[in-house]
Amino acid sequence: MKKYQCDICGWVYDPEEGVPDQGVKPGTKWEDIPNDFTCPECGVGKEDFSPVED
Secondary structure: OOEEOOOOOOOOOOOOOOOHHHOOOOOOOHHHHHOOOOOOOOOOEEEEEEOOOO
């Protein structure tokens, strides 16, 4: 599964870890995260994330 990085602060969403504080369980694909998701570090929306290239 692909990781996604916040374009503003650099925080990385790792699908293997999820974001339990926001109700995103480990193993959740980026596409399956609700559209109202916000970066836990800086608060920007899902539209401000880009895929991390391996």
